[in-house]
Amino acid sequence: xxxxxxxxxxxxxxxxxxxxxxxxxxxxxxxxxxxxxxxxxxxxxxxxxxxxxxxxxxxxxxxxxxxxxxxxxxxxxxxxxxxxxxxxxxxxxxxxxxxxxxxxxxxxxxxxxxxxxxxxxxxxxxxxxxxxxxxxxxxxxxxxxxxxxxxxxxxxxxxxxxxxxxxxxxxxxxxxxxxxxxxxxxxxxxxxxxxxxxxxxxxxxxxxxxxxxxxxxxxxxxxxxxxxxxxxxxxxxxxxxxxxxxxxxxxxxxxxxxxxxxxxxxxxxxxxxxxxxxxxxxxxxxxxxxxxxxxxxxxxxxxxxxxxxxxxx
Numbered sequence: 001x002x003x004x005x006x007x008x009x010x011x012x013x014x015x016x017x018x019x020x021x022x023x024x025x026x027x028x029x030x031x032x033x034x035x036x037x038x039x040x041x042x043x044x045x046x047x048x049x050x051x052x053x054x055x056x057x058x059x060x061x062x063x064x065x066x067x068x069x070x071x072x073x074x075x076x077x078x079x080x081x082x083x084x085x086x087x088x089x090x091x092x093x094x095x096x097x098x099x100x101x102x103x104x105x106x107x108x109x110x111x112x113x114x115x116x117x118x119x120x121x122x123x124x125x126x127x128x129x130x131x132x133x134x135x136x137x138x139x140x141x142x143x144x145x146x147x148x149x150x151x152x153x154x155x156x157x158x159x160x161x162x163x164x165x166x167x168x169x170x171x172x173x174x175x176x177x178x179x180x181x182x183x184x185x186x187x188x189x190x191x192x193x194x195x196x197x198x199x200x201x202x203x204x205x206x207x208x209x210x211x212x213x214x215x216x217x218x219x220x221x222x223x224x225x226x227x228x229x230x231x232x233x234x235x236x237x238x239x240x241x242x243x244x245x246x247x248x249x250x251x252x253x254x255x256x257x258x259x260x261x262x263x264x265x266x267x268x269x270x271x272x273x274x275x276x277x278x279x280x281x282x283x284x285x286x287x288x289x290x291x292x293x294x295x296x297x298x299x300x301x302x303x304x305x306x307x308x309x310x311x312x313x
Contacts, residue, residue, distance in 0.1 A: 004221055004236060005166045007141045007192060007271065013067040013091065014271045015059050016140035016165070018133075018156060019052030020070040020123050021081045022104035024256070024296060032109045032117045041109070046077075047295040050147050051170065054257045054296045057088035058264025058286065061300050062273050067091045069136050074099040088297070094136045098123065111210035114252035114291060126154025128152050130159065142271060144168045144263075145184050148175055157181055157188040166190040170263060173201040187219035190279055191270075193263050196227040204225040207233045209242050224266065224280070226259055226287065234280050245280040247313060248288035262287035265301070285309045 029041035053068065060066040063266035068090050072078035076099045081103060085092055107119040126149075133156070137143065143160050147169050160167050168191040176182040182202050186192060192215075199207050203215070207225040212235035215223055222236040231247040265286030269279035286301050289309065294297035301309075 004238075004276070005142075005270070006164075007166065008164055011140045011141045011142075012065065014064040014141050015056065015066045015267060016069060016126070016136055016143045017056035017059075017066060017090070018143060018145040019050060020055035020104045020127055021048060021050040021068070021072065021085065022106050022120070022122075023047075023077050023081070024049035024106050024108055024289045026108045026110060026254075026256075027295065028110045028112075028294075029110050030160045032111055044294060045310065046080070047297070049108075049257070049296045050104065051084075051260055052144060053081075053085070054260035054265040055144055055267070056090050057085070057297055058261045058290075058300050059268045059271075061088045062265060062268040062286075062303055062306075063213050064268045067136060067140060069094040069133060071096045071098050071101070071123055072124070073097070073101045073103040074102070075103070077103040078106050082287045088300070094132055096129075098125075099201050101125075108256055110254050110256065110294070116254070116256050122148075126152060128155060130155065134159055134163070139166050140165060142166050142168060144267060146170055146172070146175075147188075148199065150184070153185070153188065160238070168263075168267060169193070170259070171198060171202075173198045175195075177203050183218045186215060187245060189220045191222045191224070193226070193259075193266075195225050195259055196225060196230070199225045209235065212242070213237070222276070224283075226262055228255075228258075231260070231284055232280055232287075233277055236276060241276060241278050243280055245277075245284050248285050248309060250288040252291045254294040254296075254298075255291050257300075258287045258290045258298060261290035261300055265306070281310065282306065285313070 024047040027045040170193040265281035289301040
């Protein structure tokens with residue numbers, strides 16, 4: 001992967017995952033309610049979640065040493081989130097406990113089709129402490145973050161660049177109120193993930209070569225767009241590359257966390273030196289396995305499961 005990214009060598013961790021983990025409260029329904037509607041549903045037990053946290057767990061499960069940087073509450077929910085990180089082998093050296101706080105929480109409504117609607121409540125206050133974050137960066141080869149807070153992400157960018165650590169981000173439509181904000185995020189990242197709905201919302205068209213090349217012109221070296229049951233597409237510059245990968249057949253139970261599983265597997269593949277086409281195939285296989293159980297991390301794939309699927313395909 002030296003043609004695309006220059007990862008620092010000989011670091012304790014491959015991946016630094018910046019972001020607070022959260023509690024997922026799940027309800028299953030036949031159909032999500034519209035405004036002023038009530039529907040019957042079933043509440044499931046709480047799950048550990050959070051986009052960045054899920055990516056960290058996915059990459060760690062696939063054998064890449066991963067360090068979490070974030071906050072949890074000093075209560076039973078925070079202890080649960082910590083234990084779940086440990087279950088997947090994620091290092092907790094920089095997971096801070098905030099006494100008196102409430103852990104970030106996501107209310108997730110899962111339709112019978114497996115698709116979801118979500119409401120997220122973050123923990124107030126800044127996640128970033130520059131002194132401890134600099135220590136974490138010095139131990140890591142790649143930074144992954146969700147840039148919801150633009151001023152905070154701008155500081156992450158400055159610190160990561162100073163440490164020589166590449167940056168991977170996942171952009172969601174809610175982060176980019178206008179084209180200027182999108183371009184600012186693109187300029188600060190080396191690798192950008194989007195899902196198909198976000199890509200269409202910010203560009204007005206599907207992920208095709210010309211449009212993806214235009215986004216790459218604003219800074220990132222690689223752009224990956226996930227398209228659900230249609231697979232994923234990848235574009236890169238220097239050297240130029242455009243790849244499409246079909247999805248693997250799957251019975252969808254819950255789509256929560258499928259994109260996170262994809263991202264974690266893709267990053268794991270790049271960090272171990274897989275070529276982009278192989279990494280894209282590897283990640284699509286991971287996403288197809290992740291949707292087969294309820295909960296964002298319930299079906300995160302192991303290396304053996306992925307090998308079996310890829311060998312069969």
